[in-house]
Amino acid sequence: MIPVQGLAGTRVAVLGLGRSGLVAARALAAGGAVPLCWDDNPAAREKAEGEGFACVDLKRAGFEGIARLIVSPGIPHLYPDPNPVVAAALEAGVPVDNDIGLFFQSFATRDWDGFDISPRVVAVTGSNGKSTTSALIHHILEQVGRPCQLAGNIGRGVLDLDPAIDGEVVVLELSSYQTDLARSLTPDVAVFTNLSPDHLDRHHGLGGYFAAKRRLFAEGGPDRAVIGVDEAEGRFLAGQLTEGPTDDRVIRISVAQKLTGPGWQVFARKGFLSEYRKGKQVGSIDLRGVAGLPGAHNHQNACAAYAACRTLGLAPKVIEAAFHSFGGLPHRSQTIAEKDGVRFVNDSKATNVDSAAKALAAFSNIRWICGGLEKEGGLGGLAGATGGVRKAYVIGREAAGFAMQLDVEAEVCGDMATAVARAVAEAEAGDVVLLAPAAASFDQYDSFERRGDDFAAQVAKQLG
Known part of the structure; x- marks a missing residue:
C-alpha cells in the first residue's frame, strides 16, 4: 500500500467505496488522515464499516472541517451534471481529487534518497489500446528482470501498489475519468495511443474528452511523451509539447504513415515496426509472426510499448524477444x-x-x-x-x-x-x-x- 502523504491529521471525505474508493480510504488512514466514507450502496458501506471506517451521509453532513473530497472514477464531477456531494464540496471550497492524484503526491518517499536508480512511472492513456499497451510494457519489463508493477484502470488500484524499490517501474493505465480529476499528474513517461469519440456525455463532447486526456501531459510535464499522431488531436498534442523538429523528448508513433524528420519516431507499416532517430533507422521488428499482437491496431500498441521501453533504456532485440512471449489480454483480440x-x-x-x-x-x-x-x-x-x-x-x-x-x-x-x-x-x-x-x-x-x-x-x- 502507498500511504497518503500530506494529509495527516485531517479529515478527508471519500465518495464511492468500490475498488479504488475503499483502497483510498485505507491509504489515507495509513498516512494518518481520518477518512469519512460514503456510498449509496448499503453493502459497500457495510464492508467499509467492517474495516472500521466511519460512514457519513455526505449529502447531509456538509463539508465543514473537511480537507479534501476523494471521488471514485464512475461518479460525475462536472458533466452531464455533478454529483450532489461533489457540487456541495465545490460550493464549500473543498478541493476535489481522486486516487490518482493521491498516488502522485505520495509515491516518492525519503527512502528514494538511498536508491541507485530512482523509480519511474509510465502512464498510458488514449481511447483504444491503452490496456494492451500497458500490459505489454509491463510484460517486457518482467521479461528483462526489471522490477515493475501494473495498476490503474487495469489490475490493482494505484494506492494498493507496494512502495517502490530501487530501480522499479510502475506502469499505469489511466482512463479519461481518472486523468480529468487528478490534482497531481507527474509521470516520467506519458503515452497517448489514439483518440476516437467515447464517453462524450461525461466530458460534454469530443473537445472535453480530449482535454481530459491532454491533462496527463500538460499538468505534469513528463520527461518523455510517446504520442500517436494518426489523428489530428495527437498531432496537435505532439506539436504543443515539442520545442522543434529535433526535440527527442516527444516520440511520435504511427501505423498510418512512414514518419520522417530529425526527431524520434516509431512506426509500423505492412507488419514491420521501424524506429528512426535523427533521420536514421536504429531498430526494426517483424511483427507479422507475433501471435499476441494481431492486426494494425495491435501494431500501434506495439509501437507505443516499444517507444516507452526504449525511453527506459531497453534494447530493440530485448523488446522483440518479449513481444513473442506476450499472450495478449483477455477479451482483446x-x-x-x-x-x-x-x-x-x-x-x-x-x-x-x-x-x-x-x-x-x-x-x-x-x-x-x-x-x-x-x-x-x-x-x-x-x-x-x-x-x-x-x-x-x-x-x-x-x-x-x-x-x-x-x-x-x-x-x-x-x-x-x-x-x-x-x-x-x-x-x-x-x-x-x-x-x-x-x-x-x-x-x-x-x-x-x-x-x-x-x-x-x-x-x-x-x-x-
Whole structure:
C-alpha cells in the first residue's frame, strides 16, 4: 500500500467505496488522515464499516472541517451534471481529487534518497489500446528482470501498489475519468495511443474528452511523451509539447504513415515496426509472426510499448524477444478456440465503433457477432470497415435497429447463445468467428468481461 502523504491529521471525505474508493480510504488512514466514507450502496458501506471506517451521509453532513473530497472514477464531477456531494464540496471550497492524484503526491518517499536508480512511472492513456499497451510494457519489463508493477484502470488500484524499490517501474493505465480529476499528474513517461469519440456525455463532447486526456501531459510535464499522431488531436498534442523538429523528448508513433524528420519516431507499416532517430533507422521488428499482437491496431500498441521501453533504456532485440512471449489480454483480440479450420476470437473490449473497426481490419472471412447498447454517434464509423465480413449476427435488446444500420448481411439473433450457434452452423474452414460488439454491454451484461466470458462459454458448448 502507498500511504497518503500530506494529509495527516485531517479529515478527508471519500465518495464511492468500490475498488479504488475503499483502497483510498485505507491509504489515507495509513498516512494518518481520518477518512469519512460514503456510498449509496448499503453493502459497500457495510464492508467499509467492517474495516472500521466511519460512514457519513455526505449529502447531509456538509463539508465543514473537511480537507479534501476523494471521488471514485464512475461518479460525475462536472458533466452531464455533478454529483450532489461533489457540487456541495465545490460550493464549500473543498478541493476535489481522486486516487490518482493521491498516488502522485505520495509515491516518492525519503527512502528514494538511498536508491541507485530512482523509480519511474509510465502512464498510458488514449481511447483504444491503452490496456494492451500497458500490459505489454509491463510484460517486457518482467521479461528483462526489471522490477515493475501494473495498476490503474487495469489490475490493482494505484494506492494498493507496494512502495517502490530501487530501480522499479510502475506502469499505469489511466482512463479519461481518472486523468480529468487528478490534482497531481507527474509521470516520467506519458503515452497517448489514439483518440476516437467515447464517453462524450461525461466530458460534454469530443473537445472535453480530449482535454481530459491532454491533462496527463500538460499538468505534469513528463520527461518523455510517446504520442500517436494518426489523428489530428495527437498531432496537435505532439506539436504543443515539442520545442522543434529535433526535440527527442516527444516520440511520435504511427501505423498510418512512414514518419520522417530529425526527431524520434516509431512506426509500423505492412507488419514491420521501424524506429528512426535523427533521420536514421536504429531498430526494426517483424511483427507479422507475433501471435499476441494481431492486426494494425495491435501494431500501434506495439509501437507505443516499444517507444516507452526504449525511453527506459531497453534494447530493440530485448523488446522483440518479449513481444513473442506476450499472450495478449483477455477479451482483446483473444483467440479462444480453433476447430476444423475455424478460429474463434473474443474482442469483447471493442465497445465502440472505432475499436470494432480495428478488430475487423485484423481478420478476413469474418462471421461477426456484434450489437449491444449503442453509443452516441451511431455506427457511421463502421463504413468501409466491413469488407472482410461474410455475415453479421446481431445481439442486444435493440438488435433489429442495430442490424438495419449495417452494410453487410445481418441476422437478428438477440442473445449470445443464438448468435454463436448460428455462426458455428454456417462457418467454413478459413472463417473467423469474431466477437467485436461495437457497443457497450450494459443492456444484457454488467461488464464487457461478462459478455466475453459468455461468448467463450457458448463457443465451448457448441464445439463440445
